[in-house]
Amino acid sequence: MDEDQEELSGQYGDGNRAFLQSFLARGTMTFEESRPILAAIFTAQENEAVEPSQITHEDFDSYVSAASAAISPFDLEIRSAMHQTRKERVYAVVNTTSDPMTQLATLHSADEIAFVKRVIDAMFEKYNTPRMEALCLDEMQANKLRTPPRPENEDEGMENGETQAQHAPKGLKSSEVETMMHSMVDEGWFERSRDGFYCLSVRALLELRSWLIESYNDPDAEEGEWQRVKFCGACKDVVTIGQRCAERDCLVRLHDNCADAFFRTRRQRDCPSCSKEWTGRHFIGERAVTETEAFQRGRRRSGKGARHSNMVEEIMHDGEEEEEEETRNGSEGDEE
Amino acid sequence: MPPQRRRRTGHHEGEDDNTRHRRQSKRAPESDDGSGASENEDEQDIDMDRPAGADNxxxxxxxxxxxxxxxxCEYARIPIKRDGxxxxxxxxxAxxxxxxxxxAQEQLQKVFGMEMAELPVREKRTLKDKQKAVKRGTSQASASSxxxxxxxxxxxxxxxxxxxxxxxxxxxADEAAYVAFYTIVISLITLSSGELSDMKLRRYLTRLNASQNLPMDKTDNVLQKLIRQGYLDKIVERVEGDEDAITWCVGPRGRVEVSPQSIAQVVSEVWGDPPDDFDKKLEKSLGIRRTGQASNTNRDMEGQEDDE
Incomplete structure (x- = not known):
């Protein structure tokens, strides 16, 4: 690691390596989080104390792009997206290929992974309908997913039950569900809101973006058809928390931050696609549940913190049933 | 001083775009011919019929x-095995x-600032193991893990x-607690000349108020995990007509990851205000040699114990 190597690696130095290690250990980083790290690196480089407050966006950007370029030969990349609720850009190291190798990098058992898959499925399928795009669930609902669904060919299964039982995936215990949901939050894959809803984190959206689209969206869907994974009309990133057009069949969705910026530049607050007035009171994400009359009523009744355990499930379920009714009647109703 | 100077260290040359492009364009040849050429020289047995390009x-x-x-592997603290x-x-x-x-080692060093370090062979600690090794004629020194x-x-x-x-x-928080715990335990074992009886370890843990529980889990579960990940070794020797004798040693990962230098830092930190010849004694106890001085380790070990 003498001159030769220095020559080869160009401008990429120990400071960059230290930054990359730090990034890998954290998985994600924001500009604010990077400041003490870069300050320590600069201090080491210059033998002179550098304060976190002296770190600029340019410093951060140059280290991020150098790291991203350096790891790209290994099918790793640093991608970024705005956080959907905080006004902060989140950077994450993302695998651009997924192979058995990356699966090894998970610290969880196959049963736990299968459970997480069921949770994500529920977020995007069961709790994500044109009527109510909640895209999140609470602990009660997660708990219901603890056992894998029974195989469809149950009768057959009964006959040669012995062989089946051996390979049947096991479910999780209730206590394990709780631990698992919390560790998904700690590891940065889920986020838990104050009202106790779990949704995918920005990091998960960055890492799983193509997988989500592949798994939940219909590639043959026609233009203008409702899809499970939705994109922000302004920034084009995936949106799971934000606002939707008041017109139910209109597909425009915006992040809260993006909506603010978007309408600041326009004279009228109306939907860019169908021109209906943009209320900002129609939601995608947990507010699709928490802003409903039923939820508010329930909260008032039971006081803060303690809510009727099945309430969320009932609200989301009602959403579904109404929708079925409506499609049958072919009528349109206002949401609120 | 001025931010400009600092920024320059970040970019190393000022304009980010330029340097990045240069770096990228440099990258390609470096992995194609740069290392490739030298490799071919010492690997004479490769298939010469294949075109060099494809091989690279x-x-x-x-x-x-x-x-x-x-x-x-490292993410899960699993050793990188040659068979793997x-x-x-x-x-x-193959x-x-x-x-x-x-x-790969070169890439890890250049890009990530990391390297693959070989784990030491698990020492044959019990008499039985040692005898077995002698019978098989394998010597400890030559074997590779x-x-x-x-x-x-x-x-x-x-x-x-x-x-x-x-x-x-x-x-x-859990990771910090975990690292702190194994560093302390490894320090205790190392400073007790490399092994600690189960009773002694338990006594230390009681003093640390860690005999039953740790922030992340039950102490026994954490110790099991430390054995599994190679931080610690637990040696059980059967004793006729008595309880098994249990001895704790530092495992292969522990020996590589927790260096004598870091143990020295922990000890100084815990000690607070050290006596005059503290550093010297500590270094000798840990077998750290400053500028190649050979020292009589045994004598200083005793000194260390007296201090306690």
Whole structure:
């Protein structure tokens, strides 16, 4: 690691390596989080104390792009997206290929992974309908997913039950569900809101973006058809928390931050696609549940913190049933 | 001083775009011919019929796979095994092990500031094991463990808390507590000349108020995990007509990851206001040699025990 190597690696130095290690250990980083790290690196480089407050966006950007370029030969990349609720850009190291190798990098058992898959499925399928795009669930609902669904060919299964039982995936215990949901939050894959809803984190959206689209969206869907994974009309990133057009069949969705910026530049607050007035009171994400009359009523009744355990499930379920009714009647109703 | 100067160190040359492009364009030849050429020289047994170009691209793929494999193993604190590399990375090209390994090592150092360090062989500690080894005629020194772990090879100035803070997996607090716990236990064992009876270890843990529970789990579960991950070794010797004698030693990963230098730092930190010849004694106890001075380790060990 003498001159030769220095020559080869160009401008990429120990400071960059230290930054990359730090990034890998954290998985994600924001500009604010990077400041003490870069300050320590600069201090080491210059033998002179550098304060976190002296770190600029340019410093951060140059280290991020150098790291991203350096790891790209290994099918790793640093991608970024705005956080959907905080006004902060989140950077994450993302695998651009997924192979058995990356699966090894998970610290969880196959049963736990299968459970997480069921949770994500529920977020995007069961709790994500044109009527109510909640895209999140609470602990009660997660708990219901603890056992894998029974195989469809149950009768057959009964006959040669012995062989089946051996390979049947096991479910999780209730206590394990709780631990698992919390560790998904700690590891940065889920986020838990104050009202106790779990949704995918920005990091998960960055890492799983193509997988989500592949798994939940219909590639043959026609233009203008409702899809499970939705994109922000302004920034084009995936949106799971934000606002939707008041017109139910209109597909425009915006992040809260993006909506603010978007309408600041326009004279009228109306939907860019169908021109209906943009209320900002129609939601995608947990507010699709928490802003409903039923939820508010329930909260008032039971006081803060303690809510009727099945309430969320009932609200989301009602959403579904109404929708079925409506499609049958072919009528349109206002949401609120 | 002025931010401009500092920014220059970040970019090393000022304009980010330019340097980045240069770096990228440099990158390609470096992995294609730069290392390729030298490899071909010492690997005379490779298939010469294949065009050199094709050979290099497939080598690049293998190097990439090995780097990813190494990172994945480290993430779960699983040792990087030579057999694992053979199965999961090399596949049919098992013969290119040395070449691919060296190239991957170089990439890990250059890009990530890490390297694969070979784990020491598990020592034969019990009498039985030693006898077995003698019978088989294997000597401890020559054997290779065929296992590696990733360690950081950054210069000391960069190994400060803000830079190499605990990983957030499983959570920052748990990881910090875990690292702290094994560092303390390994320090205790090392300073007790490399082994600690179960009774003594339990006594230390009681004094640390850690005999039953730790922030992340029950103490016994954590100790099991430390054995599994190679931080500690637990040696059980059967004693006729008595309870088994249990001895705790530092495991292979522990020996590589927790260096005598870091133990010295922990001890100084815990000690607070050390006596005059403290550093010297400590270094000798830990077998750290300053500028090649050989020292009488035994005598100083005794000194260390007196101090306690």
């Amino acid at each position: 691209t497939s080598d690049d793929q293998l190097v990439k796979k090995l780097v990813r494999y190494a990172l994945a 590399i053979r199965d999961k990375v090399l596949g049919t090209q 013969r290119s092990f040395r070449r691919v390994f060296d190239a 065929r296992q590696y772990i990733l360690i950081s090879c950054l210069p000391k100035e960069y190994r400060t808390q803000p830079v190499i803070g605990p990983s957030r997996i499983p959570s920052t």
